Amino acid sequence: MDAPTEPGFTASALERQNRRESNARTYPRRIPLVLQSAQGIHVTDTDGRVYIDCLAGAGALALGHNHPVVVEAVQRALAANVPWQTLDLMTPLKDRFVQDLLESLPASFADQARVQFCGPSGADAIEAALKLVKTATGRRGVLY
Structure with missing residues (x-):
């Protein structure tokens, strides 16, 4: 165009x-x-x-x-x-995407995997990574 x-x-x-x-x-x-x-x-x-x-x-x-x-x-x-922006609400398209994603992973990993959808700015991804680190380590603080 x-x-x-x-x-x-x-x-x-x-x-x-x-x-x-x-x-x-x-x-x-x-x-x-x-x-x-x-x-x-x-x-x-x-x-x-x-x-x-x-x-x-x-x-x-x-x-x-x-x-x-x-x-x-x-x-x-x-x-x-299809609705394009539904935040964290489920749609049939999102359901299929997550299913296809999990099926593409090794079964031993996919069985325990959880999907995190982040916003486009990168800030959500950083926040999710910090939460993951805290959950995985059991620590409350992070030095950066």
């Missing part, structure tokens, strides 16, 4: 980003790109230049951008009108 870009679009879009977005963002200031499309490990900017994406969506795109299997699964879910 490439939107057409006029000459000078990249510079004006970056200027708008600089004006509108928080100073908390860091790396975009050092990478002056406006990305238009992506496939696999490649991203293409609005000037048509192709780059290898070494960021991989901050680790969220282990299979690359727009992997056909992922795209097909998302399209199937969209067509089924």
